[in-house]
Amino acid sequence: MTKTLLVDGNNLTKIGFHGVKDFFNGTKHIGAVWHFVNTLRRLIDEENYDKVVVMWDGDDNSLTRKTLYPQYKEKRRITDDFKDQSFEEQKERIKEYLEECYIRQINIEKNEADDLIAYYCQISENEQKTIFSGDKDLLQLISDKVSVYYPKTKQTFRNGDKVMLEYYYFPHQNVRTYKILSGDKSDNIDGISGLGEKTLIKFFPELLEKTVSVSDILEKAEILLKENKTNKTLQNLLSGKTKTGVYGDEFFEVNKKIVDLSNPLITDEGKTLVELYYKETLDPDGRGYRNLIKMMMEDGFFKYLPKVDDAWVNFVRPFMKLTRKEKRNYKNN
Numbered sequence: 290m291t292k293t294l295l296v297d298g299n300n301l302t303k304i305g306f307h308g309v310k311d312f313f314n315g316t317k318h319i320g321a322v323w324h325f326v327n328t329l330r331r332l333i334d335e336e337n338y339d340k341v342v343v344m345w346d347g348d349d350n351s352l353t354r355k356t357l358y359p360q361y362k363e364k365r366r367i368t369d370d371f372k373d374q375s376f377e378e379q380k381e382r383i384k385e386y387l388e389e390c391y392i393r394q395i396n397i398e399k400n401e402a403d404d405l406i407a408y409y410c411q412i413s414e415n416e417q418k419t420i421f422s423g424d425k426d427l428l429q430l431i432s433d434k435v436s437v438y439y440p441k442t443k444q445t446f447r448n449g450d451k452v453m454l455e456y457y458y459f460p461h462q463n464v465r466t467y468k469i470l471s472g473d474k475s476d477n478i479d480g481i482s483g484l485g486e487k488t489l490i491k492f493f494p495e496l497l498e499k500t501v502s503v504s505d506i507l508e509k510a511e512i513l514l515k516e517n518k519t520n521k522t523l524q525n526l527l528s529g530k531t532k533t534g535v536y537g538d539e540f541f542e543v544n545k546k547i548v549d550l551s552n553p554l555i556t557d558e559g560k561t562l563v564e565l566y567y568k569e570t571l572d573p574d575g576r577g578y579r580n581l582i583k584m585m586m587e588d589g590f591f592k593y594l595p596k597v598d599d600a601w602v603n604f605v606r607p608f609m610k611l612t613r614k615e616k617r618n619y620k621n622n
Contacts, residue, residue: 290417291415292339292340293339293342293419294333294338294340294342294419294421295342295344295406295409295418295419295421296329296341296342296344296421296422297344297402297423297424297427298343298344298380298383298396299380300423301328301421302321302325302376302379302383305321305322305323305325305328306320306373306376308320309321309323314588315589319379319588319589319590321376321379321380321383322379322382322386322588325386326383326386327604329390330604330605330607330608331607333608333611334610336419337610338419340416340614340615341390341391341392341393341611342392342395342566343387343392344395344405344406345380345384345395345402346400346401346402347396347397348398348399349399350398350399350400350401351401352399353554353556354547354554357543358543358547360477361476361477361478362476385584388576389577389580389581390608390611391571391615392611393571395566397556397558397559397562398558399556400555400556400558400559401554403424403426403427403550403553404550404553404559405553405563406420406422406427407551407555408553408555408559408560408563409563409567410430410432410434412563413434413567417434418435419435419436419438419445420436420437420438422437422438422440423439423441425439425452425464426468426548427550428464429461429462429464429468429549429550429551431446431450431452431461432448433448435448446461448461451497454467455486456486456487458497459496459497460500462500463496463500465548465549465550465551466496466501466502466506467486468544468548469503469541469549470484470489470503470506470526470544471484472531478547478548479531479532479533480531480544481522481525481526481529481531482522482531482532483522483525484522484525488522492509492510492522493509503541503545506526507526507527529541570618571615571618571619573615573616573619576612578605578608581605581608582601582605585601585604590604
């Protein structure tokens with residue numbers, strides 16, 4: 290079975306952009322570029338992947354969810370790192386590196402990387418996939434053929450594992466339920482008023498032990514409210530009340546559409562491109578490690594390599610190994 294690495298490109302770029310602040314080529318910051326390329330090099334070397342696919346957030350990627358929920362990601366408009374010129378320049382340079390390294394990239398207008406990754410997981414039954422992302426939404430995709438590498442803690446979560454959300458470890462099957470009920474502050478998605486993680490577990494401790502659906506939660510909430518008729522949190526839950534209003538069933542319907550990656554919000558064009566990159570082999574014409582070495586020299590990578598004679602060889606070797614696999618696939622097809 291093909292062993293595939295799926296990468297949340299914007300997330301990995303952001304980690305390097307903020308986390309590797311002291312890597313410069315002259316006066317030009319290269320922390321995001323260095324971290325991205327070096328992270329992929331390390332993962333390919335350690336895990337011996339057969340294929341790597343990087344998914345990027347496309348232009349107007351929030352549009353579909355905004356039609357369902359107008360305030361989606363609204364708070365990011367002014368402070369978003371994606372408006373930073375250095376960030377954008379480094380992201381484009383990363384894409385150039387990936388082209389030389391035989392790494393597939395999918396970047397399509399009106400599609401978010403999460404949805405592209407989710408759809409790829411659905412159609413690639415003959416591949417064993419690992420998702421690289423610091424976005425906990427993607428933990429809901431874990432299955433017998435999908436694991437998630439979480440870079441903040443350097444953990445790989447597999448089928449049957451419990452995953453940490455804020456304070457507690459949940460069965461990964463309950464990530465979707467939690468996100469629907471509690472919303473997502475980073476994406477400006479409202480949850481039920483007063484229903485934070487600790488309160489949710491206080492009323493529904495079974496969320497920590499077995500698979501629980503939103504319907505299960507609502508059924509139990511009705512029973513609990515009969516025992517404690519004045520409890521505001523339970524009232525809010527059953528009425529779909531957030532900080533902005535009371536929405537009833539609409540709250541659960543809209544939040545499910547926004548956060549549920551088992552039904553990704555991907556355009557038809559996005560589906561076509563994901564299917565293409567899943568099935569198609571890469572044309573080797575114009576790609577090669579010599580181009581990669583040239584780019585490393587241009588960007589000042591060599592001063593950050595270990596001070597040994599074969600440092601650059603060791604750095605590019607995992608990409609060369611991936612290249613040989615892709616060339617064999619191309620030749621065989």
